[in-house]
Amino acid sequence: MNELTSNEPIGSKDGIDVVSGLPVYPLGHHEPRRADIDPRAAKRAERQVALMFAVSALSIVGAIIAYIKVPNTTLIYVPPFGPVNANHLSVGLLFGLGIFLIGTGAIHWAKKLMPDVEVSEERHTYTSSPEDKAAFGQVIREGKEASGFGEYKLIRRTLLGAMALFPLPLIVFLRDLGPMPGTKLRETIWEKDVALVTDATYRKIRPEDIPVGGLVNAVPANLLAVEEEEGNLNQRGKASIILVRIDPANIVSQQGEGWDYQGILAYSKICTHVGCPISLYQQRTHHLLCPCHQSTFDLSDSGNVVFGPAARRMPQLPITVDAEGYLVAQSDFHEPIGPSFWERG
Amino acid sequence: MAISRRHPAALFAVLFVALGTTGAAYAAVSTGTAPQAAATSSTQVDEGKQLFLEGCSSCHGVAAQGSSDGPSLIGVGAAAVDFQVGSGRMPLAGPAIQAVDKPPVYTEEEIASLAAYVASLGAGPAIPSDEMVDTSNADLVLGGELFRTNCSQCHNVAGRGGALSNGRWAPNLMAADPKEIYEAMITGPQNMPVFSDKTITPEEKKDIIRYIEELQKSENPGGADLGRFGPVTEGVFIFIVGLGILIVISVWIGAKAR
Numbered sequence: 055m056n057e058l059t060s061n062e063p064i065g066s067k068d069g070i071d072v073v074s075g076l077p078v079y080p081l082g083h084h085e086p087r088r089a090d091i092d093p094r095a096a097k098r099a100e101r102q103v104a105l106m107f108a109v110s111a112l113s114i115v116g117a118i119i120a121y122i123k124v125p126n127t128t129l130i131y132v133p134p135f136g137p138v139n140a141n142h143l144s145v146g147l148l149f150g151l152g153i154f155l156i157g158t159g160a161i162h163w164a165k166k167l168m169p170d171v172e173v174s175e176e177r178h179t180y181t182s183s184p185e186d187k188a189a190f191g192q193v194i195r196e197g198k199e200a201s202g203f204g205e206y207k208l209i210r211r212t213l214l215g216a217m218a219l220f221p222l223p224l225i226v227f228l229r230d231l232g233p234m235p236g237t238k239l240r241e242t243i244w245e246k247d248v249a250l251v252t253d254a255t256y257r258k259i260r261p262e263d264i265p266v267g268g269l270v271n272a273v274p275a276n277l278l279a280v281e282e283e284e285g286n287l288n289q290r291g292k293a294s295i296i297l298v299r300i301d302p303a304n305i306v307s308q309q310g311e312g313w314d315y316q317g318i319l320a321y322s323k324i325c326t327h328v329g330c331p332i333s334l335y336q337q338r339t340h341h342l343l344c345p346c347h348q349s350t351f352d353l354s355d356s357g358n359v360v361f362g363p364a365a366r367r368m369p370q371l372p373i374t375v376d377a378e379g380y381l382v383a384q385s386d387f388h389e390p391i392g393p394s395f396w397e398r399g
Numbered sequence: 400m401a402i403s404r405r406h407p408a409a410l411f412a413v414l415f416v417a418l419g420t421t422g423a424a425y426a427a428v429s430t431g432t433a434p435q436a437a438a439t440s441s442t443q444v445d446e447g448k449q450l451f452l453e454g455c456s457s458c459h460g461v462a463a464q465g466s467s468d469g470p471s472l473i474g475v476g477a478a479a480v481d482f483q484v485g486s487g488r489m490p491l492a493g494p495a496i497q498a499v500d501k502p503p504v505y506t507e508e509e510i511a512s513l514a515a516y517v518a519s520l521g522a523g524p525a526i527p528s529d530e531m532v533d534t535s536n537a538d539l540v541l542g543g544e545l546f547r548t549n550c551s552q553c554h555n556v557a558g559r560g561g562a563l564s565n566g567r568w569a570p571n572l573m574a575a576d577p578k579e580i581y582e583a584m585i586t587g588p589q590n591m592p593v594f595s596d597k598t599i600t601p602e603e604k605k606d607i608i609r610y611i612e613e614l615q616k617s618e619n620p621g622g623a624d625l626g627r628f629g630p631v632t633e634g635v636f637i638f639i640v641g642l643g644i645l646i647v648i649s650v651w652i653g654a655k656a657r
Contacts, residue, residue, distance in 0.1 A: 087656050087657060088657060089656075129618065134623065135622040135623040136619055136622065136623060136624075137618055138619075138622045161651075165652075165656040170655075252598050253548045253549075254541075254544045254548045254549075255541075255545070255603065257598075259598060260597065262597075263595055263597030263598050264597075264598065265593050265595050266593075267587045267592055267593045268587070268592055268593040268594065268598070269549075269592030269593070269594065270594075270598045298592065331552075332552065333552045334552050334553050334563060334569075336567065336590035337587055337590055337591065337592045337593070338589065338590045339564070339565075339590065341564055343563055343564045345561065345562075348564070350564055361564070
């Protein structure tokens with residue numbers, strides 16, 4: 055038994071903090087642990103902690119051996135996880151056990167053997183002493199006298215003017231944060247007579263290739279050349295469309311007169327909510343569903359929103375066929391595709 | 400000093416029960432069967448008509464012209480019949496937002512007869528031959544690209560299916576056989592759109608099927624795949640199991656030693 059097992063908090067005497075002279079918060083009744091009063095229990099706890107550290111050391115060595123020796127092509131069946139790579143499993147378990155036992159050993163040590171008396175420490179006052187405050191005020195006053203800040207009016211005013219102006223260039227520099235978006239948000243690379251081609255295989259599409267109920271993920275024919283030139287996928291992100299064919303009798307409305315071709319409708323693939331690419335097209339209901347936030351658009355009715363957080367309809371691309379009978383665009387989209395932005399209006 | 404009201408092992412017990420329940424949820428695996436394609440003959444058409452009148456006409460009409468309970472089958476082709484009846488989706492068990500795949504009600508011969516009858520009503524996609532779904536020389540890389548472009552939006556990037564609107568869903572492809580996948584692409588069952596042979600050629604359809612076969616075969620060297628749904632199930636798993644373990648350890652650290 056040592057002095058720390060007494061019921062008096064550290065640093066106090068008779069309920070008074072020896073440094074601050076303030077009364078200490080009274081502590082509850084302290085029950086000594088078995089290891090505090092029984093040397094055999096203390097010895098046992100010591101052995102337990104030492105065992106954890108020793109097993110940890112063995113596990114770490116074992117992890118290194120497992121990394122070298124266990125083949126990483128063998129799969130072991132571990133319920134409920136299924137087949138697991140033997141190398142990953144053994145290295146992970148041994149290394150994890152090694153770290154875990156260092157932690158448990160330290161906690162067991164602290165709980166069983168380190169002093170367990172409650173300690174309360176009083177905070178000291180945070181204000182500066184009156185002497186320090188007076189000295190600080192003196193320095194400021196002497197500085198003002200010595201510099202003559204109150205005396206030289208012209209200097210004081212010109213200094214204030216200079217200080218007021220110096221942040222102005224920082225506002226001008228804001229312009230360097232990047233070129234203005236210009237028409238980027240309003241235009242895509244679709245234009246008159248650009249052919250529609252299948253995404254990933256880049257073949258031109260004839261109207262008869264799309265049956266009623268059919269869906270084609272398409273991009274503009276000039277996309278690959280533009281991607282090559284710009285070195286990024288931005289234009290793909292804006293110009294991707296889906297083509298669906300709906301029995302003309304079932305088309306309630308579309309965004310412009312004659313924008314379809316015999317019931318083939320082209321709509322942007324980019325959700326007007328936050329811009330997820332969507333082609334979850336349900337051919338029976340003609341609904342286009344966005345998997346991100348469940349916005350649903352009715353492609354048989356101008357792409358209007360029928361459910362979800364999207365605020366605007368899905369933009370439609372006017373299409374027709376060229377002289378060779380391939381589907382081409384009549385023009386670019388007539389409204390900005392994708393999510394709303396500040397200046398969109 | 401607060402006295403512990405629970406047995407120290409109680410939290411571990413709760414954790415293991417939670418782990419066990421989670422594991423059991425991933426245990427169910429089912430396999431589908433599909434019948435073989437058969438040659439058409441006039442007796443087969445007659446048999447098919449008979450079967451149709453008995454089993455299908457109440458919804459699809461006595462001449463397969465359709466009714467308020469079921470669509471017209473004229474021109475849907477043999478492939479649609481083979482897919483719908485072969486996967487057990489038809490006949491419907493009852494009115495529902497979407498037909499569920501279940502063990503087929505008809506035998507392979509009966510399905511072939513039904514398909515022959517419906518095919519005789521009007522031209523439509525035929526049942527793909529074994530050669531058409533032979534993926535041994537297919538292009539896996541192109542198949543993956545086409546799958547991610549055309550299929551993954553509904554069937555999930557790992558082919559595990561996903562939710563659609565109003566309680567509909569895109570089915571899991573893990574048990575789909577090549578013929579079923581091919582038939583689904585050319586017929587557009589239920590709300591699935593049709594992917595015609597012109598926009599996705601028969602060769603490219605093989606590539607897609609090859610990719611799906613690769614997904615079906617893929618192992619999970621990292622352990623449980625948690626449905627391959629991505630961050631949602633993984634997040635729920637670590638939230639319950641990971642936080643559970645942390646709580647148990649915190650309780651142990653905070654418990655007063657005796």
